[in-house]
Amino acid sequence: MSVAAAPPDRAGPWPLGLTQGGWAVLVAVLTGAVTILLGPSAGWLVTWPDPLTLPATQWVGTGLEAFLEAIKPAARLFSAFMSYPMAGANWLLNETPWPLVIAAATAIGWYVGGVRMALLGLLGLGFVLASGYWSESMNTLALVFVSVPLALLMGLGIGILAYEYPRVKGIVQAVLDIMQTVPTFAYLTPLLLLFGFGPVVGLIASAIYAAPPMARNVLLGLERVESDIKDAAVMSGGTRPQQLFLVELPAATTQIMVGVNQCLMAALSMVIIAAVIGGFNDIGWEVLLTMRKAQFGQSFLAGLVIVVFAIVIDRMSGALARERERYDGRVFWAILAVGAAVSLALWGRGPDPAGFSAFTSTADAVDKSLGAFTAANGAALEAFKNGALFYVLLPLRIGLDGAVLPFTWGFQWTAQMSLVFYAVAAALAALALFRGRVVLAGMILIAAMILETGIAELPWPFVMVGAGALAWVSGGPRLTALVIVLLSTILFSGLWERALLSLYLSGVSVFACAVVGGAIGLLCAVSPLAWRIVRPICDMLQTIPLFVFLIPVLMFFQIGEFSAFLAICAYAIVPMIRYTQHGLVNTPEDLIEAAVASGATTFQILHDVRAPYAVPTILLGLNQTILYAFAMLVIAALIGTTGLGQSIYLALGQADVGLGISAGAAMAILALIADRLVQGFAEDRRRALGL
Missing domain, CATH: 1.10.3720.10 (MetI-like)
Known part of the structure; x- marks a missing residue:
């Protein structure tokens, strides 16, 4: 028994008894054969002629720079405005005693997930404190705390707009697709010119990057609201805003909370990336700086701090989205009270969080162990890397014709070898054709062309x-x-x-x-x-x-x-x-x-x-x-x-x-x-x- 079935061709019967896929493969094979055969004598078939290349990069740069210069005053004004909540969040998190911050994370964990989530918050923030990166971590959290509400508001507005106006839904979804497929670094270049160098750039980039997941989940949640609920809201005589905000949005809460979870994770990810241009003493900058210095033990420790933050935020926001049960609020306030009491007891004489360095010796040991390991096994690691490069990656990149050299393979690839290679591929394709596998035969020939020529040289x-x-x-x-x-x-x-x-x-x-x-x-x-x-x-x-x-x-x-x-x-x-x-x-x-x-x-x-x-x-x-x-x-x-x-x-x-x-x-x-x-x-x- 099999549930497999070939999808029907869209245009009915095809000539020569070939399927739609068979004809597609045949056209691709013939095109490849023609270009490979004629390429040596007609270079334009291999490399696009320079005279036909348009200066698109310059055009885009000139147009965008003019546009960015026009809106730069408004952008700098917005940047100055956003610096106040940024500075406020930064001051609040850094000046709040660390026992109270840890108690708050533990209390929130208890409220949304019980004992296990409370322990996660306690141990996670405890690790951050012990790492010695408390101040840098609070700076990172400040960026997240300011950028996430901005992203949530943007995403909520975009999702509601697409839901309320079906005519713009397709446009909105196309824009969201573009926003989620454009690489993150590409966001930063125009933002750098608009908002200048500093943490606010990371904040705005983070909000822009984190808004699409929220918008998608808001739209999906509203579309999934049961028709009976919508009909009941209409029959009760509510206005359209009342139906939306009092009935449909609450009914879509579960899906919207999934969007909040994804928004938080996207914002945290982008905040780390924005450290490249942020110039801000946050944990992302520490990772980048220690990586550049090849201090891999310390870099790994800073990276673990980011991972801990990501896990804590992901688990708590995920529990908030999934679980309906909320745990005893009295325990929540009791945990906060304990944190406040400890903070008061240590006020003015408690240990400075910057002085904690429980893992410094571990990081140094990692560096020493890594140095010893690479010294002892450097030849094996290098051989493994070179083997993968010379015998797998490089042939796929520039083809067997360019990658097989005496230095690496021990012999030189020749035109005769290419003929033999294509002859073997043709024999395998003929065998597949004999068995009625037209598409497989074509795929064998296409794979042979790619392997002999190289993907980057096609x-x-x-x-x-x-x-x-x-x-x-x-x-x-x-x-x-x-x-x-x-x-x-x-x-x-x-x-x-x-x-x-x-x-x-x-x-x-x-x-x-x-x-x-x-x-x-x-x-x-x-x-x-x-x-x-x-x-x-x-x-x-x-x-x-x-x-x-x-x-x-x-x-x-x-x-x-x-x-x-x-x-x-x-x-x-x-x-x-x-x-x-x-x-x-x-x-x-x-x-x-x-x-x-x-x-x-x-x-x-x-x-x-x-x-x-x-x-x-x-x-x-x-x-x-x-x-x-x-x-x-x-x-x-x-x-x-x-x-x-x-x-x-x-x-x-x-x-x-x-x-x-x-x-x-x-x-x-x-x-x-x-x-x-x-x-x-x-x-x-x-x-x-x-x-």
Whole structure:
């Protein structure tokens, strides 16, 4: 028994007996063959001609700089206004005695989650105090406390606007898509020119970045309010504002609180990133500063402080969203009273929180141990890194033709080897054709072209036609036109080579995440014990801000492309694990019972029932993995990647608005195209399964 079914072609029968997918693959293969054969004599087929490249970066820079100069007075006025709540929150958190702050976190934990959450608040803030980073941590919290209400108000307003006016809903959702796909560093370049250097830039960037999750959840929550509740509000004679604010918004509270949770986590993540230009003595700046000094023990300690904050905020806000029960308020006030009493007892003679350094010796020991480990195993680590670079990453980047050299492989790749390589690929494709697998045959040939040429060296017509063919199969003519137009903007802007470099590194990372994450998700689906072990690891990885992922890879492999690859994989693998496990274990029971009744074995049930039914969910996980990889790609520019991420980071340092926005838009285009393609295939599978 199998629930697998091929999605129907959109346009009926196709010529020569080929399916829609077969024709798409055939067109891509023919285009690739033509460009590879004619490339040596027609260079314009490989490299886009310079005379046809438009100075888009300069145009964007000139236009934006003029616009930013026009609104700069208002922006600086707003910046000056926001500096007051920023300074107030900073003063309040730093001047409040640390026992009272810890007691407040413990009391809030008790109120929303009972004993376990109270212990989390107590131990978490206790760790922050013992780390010696109390003042820096309070500065970071000040940024979060001011930026989050601003983001919540923005998100609430945008969500209500999209809900109340269906005509603007599509526009709002498109803007939210753009905001969530544009790399975070790209936000900072124009904000730096508008608001100047300082913590307020981080505050505003954090609010802008954190608003879309809130807006999406407000819209989703309002749309999910039961029609009976809405009808009751109408029949009671309430005005439209009364219906919205007194009935529908309270009914959507659970979903809105999920948005609050996501907003908090996004704000914390962005606050750390904004430390690059904030010049503020917060914990993000400490991480960046110690990383630059190669003080990895201290950097790891500061990173752990961020992780602790992320876990505490995530768990408490998540409990606030999920749990209806609230615990005894008298205990809440009692905990606060104890904190106040301890603060009064220690007033004027208590230990300075900056004097705590319980983990300084541990950080020093980590540095010494790391030095000893790298000295003893440096050759093995270097060999592992070089093996991955020379035999995996570099061939995928510039192709076997350019990567196979006597220095690395022991021999030189020749034209005869290319012919043999293509002959073997053609033989495998012919075997697949003989068995009626037209699409597989085409995919073998395409993979051979990519491997021999390299992703970063692919001819532009091959990429355009290949992406268009995928879009045709995934979403039809409209998606095809959208993909071609969007890729053309990158092509004409002169960012094509950098875009291919970004596509290479993110693509390799996503492939690794799909293979490894899919395998782990499969293991967790068949083994509850494995899931109990893996799940808390996934929870922890999803709460760690992006910045922190750079620390462990730098500790062992220093800067470079391989370190960036590992950081991207560590950040992007979690959705693949979660969605694979979720899809495989949530097959409807009636399908499982029917398979068991028909005599199917456990493997047959997994292969023929669970896996096909889980494909839409797994594709959603792949979609999230792609978006996570692109998000991390820009952060990885801090440790030596090339491509669009590096351009965005350089633009930030040079205050080059044109380059920053153009490169950010190009990366957002790549992410948006990947998102739409995967969503289209997932929708096809859902239709095929009758979902």
